[in-house]
Amino acid sequence: MNTQLPVRLSLLPLLLSLLGAGAAQAQSTAAPKGPAPVVAPADAAARGGSAEREIRAQLTPRRYTTVAAEIGAKISRLPVTEGSAFKAGQLLVSFDCTLQQAQLAKAKAELEGAEQSLKTNERLVELNAGGQLEVELARSARGKARAEVGANQAVLSKCNVSAPFAGRVTEQKVREQQYVQPGQALLDIIDDSVLELEFLVPSRWLVWLKAGGPLQVQIDETQKTYPARFTRIGARVDPVSQSVKVAAAIDGRFPELIAGMSGRVIVPNATNN
Known part of the structure; x- marks a missing residue:
């Protein structure tokens, strides 16, 4: 009697199931793919294609600038404060220039004396009582005195700071009666x-x-x-x-x-x- 026959018969269902699974897998592989899912277009703003x-x-x-002192002096008036508006040419800062005014007066007096000395020497030359050298020295002294007057007038013109344009004060950096140095910032202004x-x-x-x-x-x-x-x-x-x-x-x-x-x-x- 063949004892291997029951064993072979018992393996038959297992072989059939394996063959069936392989066929199903092959059919699944060969089947055509369905249509791809429809994806809604992104929003225009998300794509960076917005109209704005x-x-x-x-x-x-x-225009904006920082107003600075051009001379060393004490502030006598500060008519503008932070946030206030001003017109072009309006006074922003005024300095106490008593010393500068005295120096200008002295220079003018020296100029007047130099002019009188020059006239006297020129008259002496006309009368043959003086030399040309004295005339040239007097003329040089008059020129020096005129230069001193001009320099003092230039300094005195810096005693009042006017607005270069119409605008507003954004920052006030100094106060009245404060002594400032040349180049020190006074006000920040804008147009x-x-x-x-x-x-x-x-x-x-x-x-x-x-x-x-x-x-x-x-x-x-x-x-x-x-x-x-x-x-x-x-x-x-x-x-x-x-x-x-x-x-x-x-x-x-x-x-x-x-x-x-x-x-x-x-x-x-x-x-x-």
Whole structure:
């Protein structure tokens, strides 16, 4: 009797199951793939294709400077304070120049004496009672006296500091009755009649960006949007960032705007750029 027959029969279901699994796998592999899932396009703003380009910028005055003392003297008057407005040519600082006035008076007296001496020597030459050398020395002394008068008048003109332009005081660095040295800072002043914005834009914008073009700026402090126009375009492109510096000016006068405020610059023409 063959004892291996029951063993072979018992292995038959296992072989059939293995053959069936292999066929199913082959059928699955050969089946064509279904259509790819439809992916909704990203939002235009997420792709960077929005119709407006926003850039951060800060309001700055067109002109600003630090007024400094040109002489060493005591401040006698300081009619402007921080935040106050002034007109072009208005007095900003006045110094006590009593000493300088005395020096000018002395120089004028010496000039008058030199002129009288020159006249006397010229008269003596006409009368053959004097020499030409005395005349030349007297003329030289008169020239020296005139130079002294001019120098003292120049110093005295520095006793009053006038505004070089209309604007406002941003910082007062000294007080009345304070003695200051030549070159010491007195006031920081700005011309806030025109407020500007300076910022960087991509250099590829140069194909359409022109001076006079419109833009808008939304100021954080006021939560309002203001019109502006490009005023200057930089002369050099930064080779690393591929950007160029531009400047714009607020188009109009808005009393609530002051230098130092910041916001978002919106450039309408920056579509797909």
